[in-house]
Amino acid sequence: MSSDALAVYLAAQGFEKELADELCRKGVSIKASKERLFLASGLTDSVWAQNIWLEPSFTPVRSVGEAVRTLKSVQRNWKAHPVGFYRRAAVIESQLPPVKARPLRFGEPAPVSPLGAWTLWDHDLLLASPKCSSAFPDGEVRFEEDRLNPPSRAYLKLWEAFTLAGCFPAAGELCLDMGAAPGGWTWVLARLGASVFSIDKSPLAPNVASMHGVDACLGSGFGLEPETAGRVDWFFSDMACYPERLLTVVQKWLDAGAAKNFVCTIKLQGETRHDIVEAFSGLPGSKVIHLFCNKHELTWINLEKWRLNCL
Ligand SMILES: C[S@@+](CC[C@H](N)C(=O)[O-])C[C@H]1O[C@@H](n2cnc3c(N)ncnc32)[C@H](O)[C@@H]1O
Structure with a gap:
């Protein structure tokens, strides 16, 4: 400073x-x-x-x-x-x-x-x-919106995060999308040509579930261990969960070296917990931002290329 x-x-x-x-x-x-x-x-x-x-x-x-x-x-x-x-x-x-x-x-x-x-x-x-x-x-980052295809407006979060970061998944890269329903993020990723494994307790919208490259599983994102899931190129989470819980999950995936890139929504409830936000910011190579389309939530971005540049 x-x-x-x-x-x-x-x-x-x-x-x-x-x-x-x-x-x-x-x-x-x-x-x-x-x-x-x-x-x-x-x-x-x-x-x-x-x-x-x-x-x-x-x-x-x-x-x-x-x-x-x-x-x-x-x-x-x-x-x-x-x-x-x-x-x-x-x-x-x-x-x-x-x-x-x-x-x-x-x-x-x-x-x-x-x-x-x-x-x-x-x-x-x-x-x-x-x-x-x-x-x-x-x-204020504004887009020409697609009001027809994505099943939720959450797709704007990924569009904004990718535009600000200046990178996004390449065709064929493997993406894990936790808390995916109804499927706005999965829709963005599949449209980029990525292979997407989506997890949610609720089902994806049919037009997203049927997209090429999309594989969906009904269940909790907390039940998936990096050791059993294997390595992914991108880890996404928009799960409605306590920030502490998300921090534990991403720490586990970071420690296991099981994901190269992360984009996750930190959902905040009630009084904002600055200590948790600082814990996310403190993870090496991280940026925490409030996207223009974020409400009472923040977006944690941790990209391999940033981590490499930090070394
Ligand atoms: C904001 S919505 C996600 C919107 C989604 N990213 C999209 O683009 O349409 C939050 C989702 O988190 C899911 N969720 C909450 N707890 C979860 C858990 N433990 N595992 C998986 N999904 C969970 C909810 O079912 C809900 O669909």
């Missing part, structure tokens, strides 16, 4: 308390907050921030024109995040070049063009950062 650098953290929608608690636990000092924006001294990775403004600075602006000139003099692409003075912010925004935020078609890479973010912190005070942690406006 960079100790005195100023940063602005945009909390994931509805998770302002989680972000504030997380920053506090990481020793980041929050100077002020407005709506979902937290102005803080200290730059750190954050699970609950949907976007981080990496190089924010304040500029007094006496007029709309001055705000527009200030922003344009730095770069072309800016995303407004108003937290007050909404009409003034809208006028400024209308005079900046439009930022096209077309939903991604799954398989397209994440954008790479730098996208800044700004707000009017006060009537005559611009707060702007030319660099942000996410290249998506406000960190």
Whole structure:
């Protein structure tokens, strides 16, 4: 963590308390907050921030024109995040070049063009950062959705996780999908050409169960031992279960070296258990993120290529 650098953290929608608690636990000092924006001294990775403004600075602006000139003099692409003075912010925004935020078609890479973010912190005070942690406006990853084929909207979690990680299972790779029903994740994996072994106490939707490469088993994911299952390329879990239980399972698969890559949903209930989240983050080569489409849950991603890069 960079100790005195100023940063602005945009909390994931509805998770302002989680972000504030997380920053506090990481020793980041929050100077002020407005709506979902937290102005803080200290730059750190954050699970609950949907976007981080990496190089924010304040500029007094006496007029709309001055705000527009200030922003344009730095770069072309800016995303407004108003937290007050909404009409003034809208006028400024209308005079900046439009930022096209077309939903991604799954398989397209994440954008790479730098996208800044700004707000009017006060009537005559611009707060702007030319660099942000996410290249998506406000960190919101949107897709052209498929409303016909997947049996649940959970497929968006995998689309987002794969797009952010920049990789996904190759055709023919073996995937274990725990807590698979009704089958959104299995549908994504089978469409990629992977071989999928799906486990759930409930059955898959028939259109997914019949897909090429899908093998389904009715039962509990906790009953499957890595020694008996054998090695898999990808371990997925979207099981509705306590985070501690998931941690025990993935630790077992990691220790056995039985899965190369992991993407798992950490389902949180009631008061958020930051200690459990930190335990997942602490597993070597791990990232814990709050996907734009995650609700009160997080996504733990642990990829072989990251682990190798960590060594
Ligand atoms: C959020 S849903 C999964 C959605 C799924 N990933 C999809 O894309 O459609 C959670 C699932 O976890 C399953 N589940 C809960 N406990 C489980 C266990 N011990 N073993 C296997 N599945 C479990 C539930 O039956 C439920 O279908």
